[in-house]
Amino acid sequence: MGSAAVMAEDGLTVGVEEEFLLVGPDGRLVRSGPEVVRATDDEPTGDVQEELARCQVESATGVCTDVAELHAQLRRLREELAAKAAARGLRLLPSGTPLLEESRPAGITPRPRYRKMADHFGDVATAAATCGCHVHLAIPDRATGIAISNHIRAWLPVLLTLTANSPYNYGGDTGYSSWRYVRWALWPSAGPPPMFESVDHYDDSVGAMLRAEAMLDRDMVYWDIRLSEKQPTLEIRVSDVAATAGEAALLALVVRGLVALALRDIENRRAAPLLHLEVLRAFLWRAARDGLGGRCPNPLTGELVSGDALPALLADHLRPVLHGEDRSFVLTGLDTLRRSGGGAQRQRAAFAARHRLTDVVDELTGNALLPENPEWTAETSTVPETNR
Template structure:
């Protein structure tokens, strides 16, 4: 059965675009700033290809998913860095159990006041990013019953889930300062909202998504994130009022996305209605269509969305493999294959 193994602590840091996360067995890849989906796809191929070769040279394999199905959180080794040590001492087993990987998308917004307004407006759509990316149905060798179990695993941290609504950047900064002063956060990096302002760069950061198994899924996610930001900016500049949604309804929609992915009904937090997942995805595409067309991304994103509905999310495909073979190692093998399939 597949097991998580730690690569050399010095290997990822030796190469531009790579770093460790909390666990030695996880590697973070970071693209350069990309201005087109084509550039993003090329960056992802390069990063995955180099990492796959590094792993192969060490006798290992690489897979991209929200969780590694058979990982034993009790025996995973943590990276020894002062920041990570402080985080572990503060949150203890919540950190140890969180053997997960996410896909974070940064969209540049130079004006921080504008970024806060956009942050407020993107919130009803955040559950869709989770449903699309769901890739963590198995945890600790068990079927969790969720399409994204990574999402509820993060509930142990004090600051997570949908962010509050903020009147201004000053209000955002003051709220974060109070969280730091209260000791709920050890540093800005532990601000685990589903979306937030970038802590190092002038960006809006989407954090809710599971790590995407395929490059296609990653491109779909990033393309939708950029189009959503531009759609919200257009609405702000046109002085259109935002749709008011309740925080509990957004949380309910997030839970439903984690539970079902694209396999069942989803909740539209703007109307409180249940919709079949394809209909909710179509609603999202319709909302961002003008921005996607302006960017020249409409054909690719609409194709990738249709393709995802026909093949199922990574979680759906993992369940399908387990149903067919009955063996979790076969799920791992398929994840490894899908992770590297688009490198040619």
């Protein structure tokens, strides 16, 4: 990421990348990503970058140490991108997949690396217009990053369940809550990470995939958890882009809590949960299908639990490492999701009123410009006493 997290003396620092689609007044994709990115070159907040598809833009926060700073940066970046898009008659769409039927492909951003990817991977690349949210957490070294990955990988289905925000794709309901995750899994280097024995094991696996040309460079390590190639961070990349900046901040704090718990376990020499890759892949399929509106495997037991019960389960698990404003924000955010539903549920609810996907586009694009519900702020916690 442009400004990655680094280890701070007072705790784990965090940074967030978000990918967005650009649509016109009719809600259909517009190939103006490079132009919008160039228009933001003079903006001071974070970084804005091009993406593989010409209809996409990506933002990256700076290094953040607390929730207020992170949430503010996420909101400002969305507002800046939305304003630059609006100046061209466009809208910023925070959805994991395109909603409306399109008459032509999304188009590849004209950069040599992207053209090479399109030539090599064909429709896997050229049909890719999916948007995720990536969280970077500071790590002291790569070996610790591998150990953290082993400890938190069982929680990947929970993270996907919480953030599923792509039920529609090119004009139809896919039957999934995160079609982005299903679609992204077509890349040969994507999916859940294995349990790695060491940094050498990680590097040997990456090297073998490079030799097979299943990826063209190390930046194409697309596992749901990966070591950053450029920064001292661990990147968790399982999630759809969030409908709101508050949900993106919530995801980042939840990930930071899971990493903090993993570091405690590593220090106390507790073994990472043993979850075979094929089982984890199945759990992620279930999470992508159901989102918060269905059921998700409990990472502690493997049993299916209701999406309604998942926020409370996660809050209880994270409680030992939540303090101050982080605690208030996470508990409030999880309770808000329990009551209002996840992104996929809200998309379907917006469609149900008049059976128009343009209504869903209107609601999502409005989220990038309108003030957020005050429940997302740490200062106005509305969590019931039973959940505190």
